[in-house]
Amino acid sequence: MFKQFIKASIIVIGTLLSAILFSMLLAKIMPSQDAINRLYASIYLGLIFGIAVMIWSCLPKEFMPRFYRSWGWIIMIAPILIVWGIK
Amino acid sequence: MGMDHNDCANINCVGDKMTNQFRQRLYELHRSVGAFFGVMLFIILWSGIWSLVNHKIDNWWHIFQMTSEQSMIEPLITLHKNLFIGFPGRIFISLFGIALAVISILGLWLHQRRLKDWFKLCLNSPTKIVMADSHRLLGLWALPYLLFFSITGAIAGLGALGTVTLSNITHSESPQMVFMDLMGEPIPKAAGRVWLNSPNVSAITIQDKILFPDFTPQKITIHNEGDQNAFVEISGVTHGVISPNIFEKHVYALDGELYKTYSAENRGFWLQSYIANQPLHYGEYDWLPEWGNFWFSVHLVMATFALWITGSGLYLWINRSQAQWKAWQILCWKKIPIGILSGLIFASNGLLLCGIAIYLIDIFINNSLLFFAIWFITAIATALWMHHISRFFIILLLANGFVLIFTSVVHLSLLMVQGILINISVDIALLLVGSLMLVFGMRRKNA
Numbered sequence: 001m002f003k004q005f006i007k008a009s010i011i012v013i014g015t016l017l018s019a020i021l022f023s024m025l026l027a028k029i030m031p032s033q034d035a036i037n038r039l040y041a042s043i044y045l046g047l048i049f050g051i052a053v054m055i056w057s058c059l060p061k062e063f064m065p066r067f068y069r070s071w072g073w074i075i076m077i078a079p080i081l082i083v084w085g086i087k
Numbered sequence: 088m089g090m091d092h093n094d095c096a097n098i099n100c101v102g103d104k105m106t107n108q109f110r111q112r113l114y115e116l117h118r119s120v121g122a123f124f125g126v127m128l129f130i131i132l133w134s135g136i137w138s139l140v141n142h143k144i145d146n147w148w149h150i151f152q153m154t155s156e157q158s159m160i161e162p163l164i165t166l167h168k169n170l171f172i173g174f175p176g177r178i179f180i181s182l183f184g185i186a187l188a189v190i191s192i193l194g195l196w197l198h199q200r201r202l203k204d205w206f207k208l209c210l211n212s213p214t215k216i217v218m219a220d221s222h223r224l225l226g227l228w229a230l231p232y233l234l235f236f237s238i239t240g241a242i243a244g245l246g247a248l249g250t251v252t253l254s255n256i257t258h259s260e261s262p263q264m265v266f267m268d269l270m271g272e273p274i275p276k277a278a279g280r281v282w283l284n285s286p287n288v289s290a291i292t293i294q295d296k297i298l299f300p301d302f303t304p305q306k307i308t309i310h311n312e313g314d315q316n317a318f319v320e321i322s323g324v325t326h327g328v329i330s331p332n333i334f335e336k337h338v339y340a341l342d343g344e345l346y347k348t349y350s351a352e353n354r355g356f357w358l359q360s361y362i363a364n365q366p367l368h369y370g371e372y373d374w375l376p377e378w379g380n381f382w383f384s385v386h387l388v389m390a391t392f393a394l395w396i397t398g399s400g401l402y403l404w405i406n407r408s409q410a411q412w413k414a415w416q417i418l419c420w421k422k423i424p425i426g427i428l429s430g431l432i433f434a435s436n437g438l439l440l441c442g443i444a445i446y447l448i449d450i451f452i453n454n455s456l457l458f459f460a461i462w463f464i465t466a467i468a469t470a471l472w473m474h475h476i477s478r479f480f481i482i483l484l485l486a487n488g489f490v491l492i493f494t495s496v497v498h499l500s501l502l503m504v505q506g507i508l509i510n511i512s513v514d515i516a517l518l519l520v521g522s523l524m525l526v527f528g529m530r531r532k533n534a
Contacts (some may be wrong), residue, residue, distance in 0.1 A: 008123075023249065027256040036268040037355025039257040043249035044357055047241055051188045058116050058189075 006065075011057050015071030019050030023078040028084050110144045110197065117193040118404060124186040125401045126424045130292040130431060131183055131240075132394040134167035135351050137435060139370050139387060147498070159442040163435055174247075181244025187237035187393075194226050215406060219510075222399040225392045232389035233396070239368035246361055269358075271349040274338065277314040282341060286319050291339045298345065299337065301326040303373060310338075317341050324373045329363035331371065401428075416471040418470075426466035429483050434461035436487050447497075484528030491521030 013084035023046030032038040137160050159162065208220045226233070254265035267273070288307060295304065304323040311317045319339045322332040322341035330351035339346045351362040367373070370386040372379035405421050412420065434457075441452050465483075472479040495517035502508055 023253065024256060027253045032355070034355045034358075035257040036265065037358045039250065039253050039265065040246070040355075040357035040361040042253060042257075043242070043246055044360060046249070047185070047238070047245060051185055051192070054185065054189050055192055058120075059112065061112060 007063050011066050011070045012054070015050060015054045015057055015068065018053055018070065018073035018077070019046050021074060021076070021081060022046050022049045025077055025081055025084075028081070113193055113197045113439065117190060117197055120186065120193065121190050121397075121400045122420070124183060124190070126427055128183055128187060128190075129178060129394065129397045129401065129428055131167060131436070132236075132390065132397055133431060135236075135240075136387070136390050136394060137163040138167045139390060151451050159435070159445075159454055160435070160438050162438070162455045165455075177244040178248055179244075179275045181241045182241075184237040184241030184243075184245075188234055190227070191230055191233040191237065194223075194283050195230055198223060198227060215403070218399040218402050222396055222403065226396050229389050229392040232386075233393055235367070236390070236393060242361065242364045243368055246364060255276070255408055271336075274310045274318050274320070275316055277311040278316040280315040281497070282313060282315050282317055284341075286339070286341050286345060288316060288319060291319050291343050292321065293335055294343060294345075295339070299325070302335070302337070303376070305332045305373075308463045315341070318346060324353065325350060326374060326376055329359075329366055329374055331362070331365050334362050349350035391455070398428075422470045423466075426469035427462075429469050429480075430462040433465045433483060433487060434458045436490040436494075437461040440490055443494060443497050446501075481528050484524045488521045488524030488528060491517045491524065495521065 023042045026042035026045055027039055030038045030041055032041065053070060053073065057066050060066050060069070141158055141160055164173055167180070170180060172179075198261050206224070208224050211214065212220070245476070247269060250265060250269070258264045258268070268283045286309065288309075292304065292307070301325055302325050306322045308320045308322070309317060311319060318341070319335055322336045324330070324332060325335050328335065328351055334349060334351045336349040337345065338349075340346045351359050354362070366374065370383050370390075372382045372386075375382060398517070403422065405424070438454060438458055441454055441457050445452055469479060475531040495514040499511065502511070
């Protein structure tokens with residue numbers, strides 16, 4: 001049970017990090033002149049993204065596919081964030 | 088949670104896109120995520136219902152609160168808002184919104200293609216089957232509200248955190264500007280010269296009613312009072328605009344001229360959604376003057392359904408799993424959760440008694456201390472009495488029923504002595520729930 005708990009925590013942390021990075025990316029690149037509207041769009045869409053990724057990551061029975069699904073987003077989003085120059 | 092392993096394996100999926108294996112996986116996920124977060128979700132929903140009701144029954148409480156402005160059920164409200172640990176608690180609680188959304192979506196996915204699940208409820212069946220059916224039935228019908236509670240609850244904490252952290256990206260020049268963007272320009276500072284005459288507040292209020300007929304004023308504030316740069320601010324709700332009164336304001340200068348208006352109307356979609364979050368989550372329907380009470384009732388009923396769904400889910404999980412459990416698992420997954428939940432229910436009702444004691448005996452009682460003391464003692468008692476769990480539940484039911492009936496009877500008596508009968512709907516609700524508990528407890532005792 002302890003091992004399962006650790007594995008589930010790894011998936012949840014990966015999903016939360018992915019959602020945070022996704023929100024940051026949206027806040028930076030979303031085409032909207034209104035900065036405050038962009039900020040809340042990124043929060044809402046980030047939350048919906050987080051819920052969707054959480055469900056999608058939990059579906060496989062094996063640990064590794066779950067790991068890829070939750071942490072894989074970070075590999076995709078982080079370079080874009082670096083290129084766009086997030087401080 | 089409402090499906091057995093065998094049930095799941097026996098599902099006929101011929102012609103169905105979903106395989107048995109996948110359905111089994113969905114069931115396992117729904118069950119384990121529900122079991123893991125269920126106790127905390129129950130605490131959040133239970134305290135949320137009390138917070139919701141407290142907002143509406145200020146007058147009902149008032150008769151007991153002769154010495155204190157603070158609400159008797161303040162511990163429950165704080166528990167729902169931040170678990171008594173401030174901002175980190177608020178963020179922690181909002182994460183359970185994500186858990187509730189995940190559990191609800193998994194539940195819908197599990198039952199979407201089984202139409203009979205949407206209508207099946209046999210009240211004459213054994214308790215376990217009634218619990219499983221009601222869990223499934225209410226879960227499916229209340230799903231929009233479950234998602235609504237989860238998203239608004241999550242945004243209540245994560246929105247505040249996101250505003251602070253993401254402002255570095257969206258307002259990179261000066262992140263502090265985000266609050267001005269959100270709340271509007273601040274009122275100008277005092278000029279340092281004494282005003283020649285004070286503002287005519289009643290004339291300004293009448294003028295505001297003429298200028299904005301769809302606006303219900305709730306609060307009047309005078310900024311820079313005594314200064315030439317004084318302003319009268321009327322805050323309230325605009326009909327049809329989902330926004331709390333901190334965002335709906337009309338500011339008048341000292342001479343009564345309209346200086347500035349603030350409103351959520353005509354602002355960006357996502358910003359409007361964020362502003363609407365608080366009234367929607369807390370069931371504040373003042374912006375719907377004619378249908379407000381109706382939607383509040385729906386909100387309350389759906390919140391109660393959400394609580395029932397969580398409670399019945401936990402019941403099913405605890406009852407189903409204990410056969411294979413070891414001693415430590417029984418302690419962690421049965422004794423402690425049942426202790427925590429029954430303690431919470433008992434402690435909440437104890438606060439009602441505390442309110443009466445303050446009024447009748449005129450003694451000081453620290454309601455937070457009392458709340459946690461009852462919660463803790465009941466939790467320990469439950470753990471110790473777990474071998475006689477049915478007897479314990481009968482005592483708990485009878486005691487809770489007695490407290491609710493006693494409170495409403497005392498409240499009604501006080502109202503009659505004063506010759507006014509207001510807010511008796513709350514008393515009727517308490518009498519009804521209390522009587523149901525007593526009847527159910529007595530029936531179980533006799534059985």
